[in-house]
Amino acid sequence: MKKLILILSLVTGPAFAAGGGNVHLDDVDIDLSDKASLQRGARIFVNYCLSCHSAEFMRYNRMAEDLEIPEEVVEENLMFTTDRIGGLMKTTMPPEDAKKWFGKAPPDLSLIARSRGPEWLYTYMRSFYLDESSPSGWNNTLFEKVAMPHVLYSLQGARNAVFKKDENGVEVFDHYEMVKPGTMLEDEYDEAVRDLTNFLVYVGEPAKMVRYKLGIYVLIFLVILLIPAYLLKKEYFKDVH
Numbered sequence: 663m664k665k666l667i668l669i670l671s672l673v674t675g676p677a678f679a680a681g682g683g684n685v686h687l688d689d690v691d692i693d694l695s696d697k698a699s700l701q702r703g704a705r706i707f708v709n710y711c712l713s714c715h716s717a718e719f720m721r722y723n724r725m726a727e728d729l730e731i732p733e734e735v736v737e738e739n740l741m742f743t744t745d746r747i748g749g750l751m752k753t754t755m756p757p758e759d760a761k762k763w764f765g766k767a768p769p770d771l772s773l774i775a776r777s778r779g780p781e782w783l784y785t786y787m788r789s790f791y792l793d794e795s796s797p798s799g800w801n802n803t804l805f806e807k808v809a810m811p812h813v814l815y816s817l818q819g820a821r822n823a824v825f826k827k828d829e830n831g832v833e834v835f836d837h838y839e840m841v842k843p844g845t846m847l848e849d850e851y852d853e854a855v856r857d858l859t860n861f862l863v864y865v866g867e868p869a870k871m872v873r874y875k876l877g878i879y880v881l882i883f884l885v886i887l888l889i890p891a892y893l894l895k896k897e898y899f900k901d902v903h
C-alpha cells in the first residue's frame with residue numbers, strides 16, 4: 663500500500679506542481695515561425711534579462727542563423743556580454759554577487775520555457791506589483807515573495823495590487839491599480855511579453871526550428887511522390903477489371 667501511494671504521488675506530483683494550485687495562467691499565442699516576434703523577443707532578452715540571467719545553451723551565431731538576423735546586426739546591437747559571435751549567451755554577473763544582492767542567484771533561462779511552460783512565463787512577467795515590504799520593492803502575484811525586481815516596469819508601469827477577502831476570510835488578489843504608467847499601453851506590453859515568451863520557447867528547444875523546416879520539405883516531397891504513385895497505380899490497374 664505504501665508503495666502504491668509513493669508511486670501515485672510520483673506520478674501525480676509533477677502535474678500538481680505544474681498546475682501550481684489554483685492560480686490562473688493566461689494563454690499565450692506561441693508561434694516559432696513568426697521571425698519578427700522572435701527577433702523582438704531576442705532584443706528584449708539581451709537588453710533586460712541577460713544582465714542577470716544566462717541562456718547558456720544558446721550561442722549568438724546560432725540565434726543569428728535561426729532568427730535570420732545578420733551576424734553584423736547581432737554583433738552591433740545584441741551582444742553585450744562577449745565579443746565572440748560564437749560565444750554563449752552568458753551573463754557577466756558573477757553568481758556569488760547575484761546571491762549577495764538578491765538573496766538568490768538568478769537561474770539560467772535556457773530551459774525555463776520547458777520547465778515552467780509558456781503560459782506561466784507570460785503570466786509571470788505581467789504579474790509584478792509594488793510592495794514596500796519586499797527587499798527589491800516588488801512582489802509578484804504568481805510568484806509570491808520573488809527575489810527578482812520588475813525589470814520591465816519602465817515599459818509596463820508600476821502598479822499596486824489590491825487584495826480582497828474571499829468567503830473563507832483568506833486574502834486573495836483582486837485587481838491591479840496603475841500608480842505610474844510606463845511607456846507602453848497595456849496591449850503593447852502584453853505583445854512585448856508575448857514576443858519575449860516566444861523567444862524563450864525557441865531558446866528552450868532551438869531544434870524545433872529545424873524540425874519545422876524539415877516538416878515542410880517532407881510535405882513537398884510527399885506531394886511530388888504522389889504523381890508517380892498515382893500514375894503507377896493507374897498503370898497497374900489498367901488490366902484489372
Ligand code: HEC
Binds near residue numbers: 714715769783
Ligand atoms: C536584476 C537582476 C534580474 C534581471 C535583470 C532579471 N531577473 Fe529574472 N530573476 C532574478 C532573480 C534574483 C530571480 C530568482 C527569484 C527567486 O527565486 O525568488 C529571478 C527569477 C526569474 C524567473 C523565475 C525562475 C524560476 O522558475 O524560479 C524567471 C522566469 C525570470 N527571472 C525571467 C526573467 C526575464 C524574462 C528577465 C528579462 C525580462 C529577467 N528575469 C531579468 C533576477 C533578475
